[in-house]
Amino acid sequence: MLRGVHALSMDSKGRMAIPSRFRDAITQACQGELVLTIDTEELCLLLYPLNEWEVIQQKIEALPSYNRAVRRIQRLLIGHATDIEMDGNGRILVPGPLRDHARLDKKVVLLGQGNKFEVWDEQYWQERRDAYLQDDAMDIPEAMQELSL
Amino acid sequence: MLRGVHALSMDSKGRMAIPSRFRDAITQACQGELVLTIDTEELCLLLYPLNEWEVIQQKIEALPSYNRAVRRIQRLLIGHATDIEMDGNGRILVPGPLRDHARLDKKVVLLGQGNKFEVWDEQYWQERRDAYLQDDAMDIPEAMQELSL
DNA sequence: GGAGATTGTGGGTTTTTGTGGCTAATAGTG
DNA sequence: CACTATTAGCCACAAAAACCCACAATCTCC
Numbered sequence: 001m002l003r004g005v006h007a008l009s010m011d012s013k014g015r016m017a018i019p020s021r022f023r024d025a026i027t028q029a030c031q032g033e034l035v036l037t038i039d040t041e042e043l044c045l046l047l048y049p050l051n052e053w054e055v056i057q058q059k060i061e062a063l064p065s066y067n068r069a070v071r072r073i074q075r076l077l078i079g080h081a082t083d084i085e086m087d088g089n090g091r092i093l094v095p096g097p098l099r100d101h102a103r104l105d106k107k108v109v110l111l112g113q114g115n116k117f118e119v120w121d122e123q124y125w126q127e128r129r130d131a132y133l134q135d136d137a138m139d140i141p142e143a144m145q146e147l148s149l
Numbered sequence: 150m151l152r153g154v155h156a157l158s159m160d161s162k163g164r165m166a167i168p169s170r171f172r173d174a175i176t177q178a179c180q181g182e183l184v185l186t187i188d189t190e191e192l193c194l195l196l197y198p199l200n201e202w203e204v205i206q207q208k209i210e211a212l213p214s215y216n217r218a219v220r221r222i223q224r225l226l227i228g229h230a231t232d233i234e235m236d237g238n239g240r241i242l243v244p245g246p247l248r249d250h251a252r253l254d255k256k257v258v259l260l261g262q263g264n265k266f267e268v269w270d271e272q273y274w275q276e277r278r279d280a281y282l283q284d285d286a287m288d289i290p291e292a293m294q295e296l297s298l
Numbered sequence: 299g300g301a302g303a304t305t306g307t308g309g310g311t312t313t314t315t316g317t318g319g320c321t322a323a324t325a326g327t328g
Numbered sequence: 329c330a331c332t333a334t335t336a337g338c339c340a341c342a343a344a345a346a347c348c349c350a351c352a353a354t355c356t357c358c
Contacts, residue, residue, distance in 0.1 A: 001206070003184070004231040005246050009317070013335080017316050021232070041220070088337065111228045114210045118228075132221045136190055141216050149195070149205055149226075149265075158307075162345085166306050236346070238306085
């Protein structure tokens with residue numbers, strides 16, 4: 001279960017450390033093999049353990065390809081998905097194109113989201129997070145009405 | 150069952166003691182493993198025993214990801230949820246980012262809320278509490294109409 | 299009311315973790 | 329085939345977290 005905010009820094013070669021508390025779990029789940037792709041709705045990257053990603057990819061491929069919205073997320077998600085491995089120091093290398101897309105600078109944030117991480121530029125994440133916090137008057141979908149925390 | 154207000158202090162490293170009356174129960178329920186996250190509506194933190202939290206996270210993750218209100222809750226709640234353990238002295242370390250978010254200073258308040266605690270900055274809690282006391286003219290939802298105390 | 303136990307708080311020390319830089323290896327290019 | 333640019337592995341440093349012990353305030357029980 002991946003969760004939590006983790007402020008990290010990328011070095012000049014685009015490498016970033018995976019927080020050590022997750023390394024063992026990731027090594028065990030998928031031998032350190034990860035898949036990095038872009039988010040279709042936000043300016044951030046998605047980092048999946050390989051086994052989790054494969055489930056997702058199958059679901060996406062199974063969608064009806066004659067639908068425009070489907071073609072869109074197929075091209076974007078699967079098209080940008082890149083295999084990544086943790087090195088001996090528990091770091092991953094973020095490929096240049098993906099780095100550019102998410103505007104990643106030196107300071108980045110790794111956001112645990114259950115089955116995946118999101119990777120954000122730190123400053124941009126703070127802006128988006130503040131916006132989310134203020135934006136508390138959205139339409140609450142039915143499925144959420146009964147949620148009790 | 151967690152209840153009561155407990156005034157505590159955080160030391161310079163961001164550690165705070167769990168009141169001893171709860172320690173045994175927490176150790177028994179979840180081996181001292183807790184999850185700390187932010188509240189989406191108020192400036193405070195939520196502290197769950199791990200077993201309680203996992204139920205909640207599963208519910209949140211099961212919601213449809215392409216809904217905006219859902220994405221918001223997922224990013225805020227799961228994104229900030231951090232695993233925490235009690236140390237040998239029955240204390241927990243509050244990670245810097247969460248400390249900042251709730252503006253926690255030296256004096257904090259732990260507020261029992263049944264299945265979780267809320268963590269407030271003491272002074273801010275007093276302000277909010279007074280506001281709650283005065284604000285007695287809200288709309289009462291249907292489920293509360295029949296409530297008899 | 300006093301002695302002992304318990305609880306909350308503070309500080310110092312060790313260990314771990316994240317980060318930067320250097321060197322070796324690999325792949326791509328002319 | 330040589331040269332360059334990019335990637336991978338390795339080592340070392342600094343900062344942070346975990347651990348341990350000690351004191352002080354509080355509560356309990358006699």
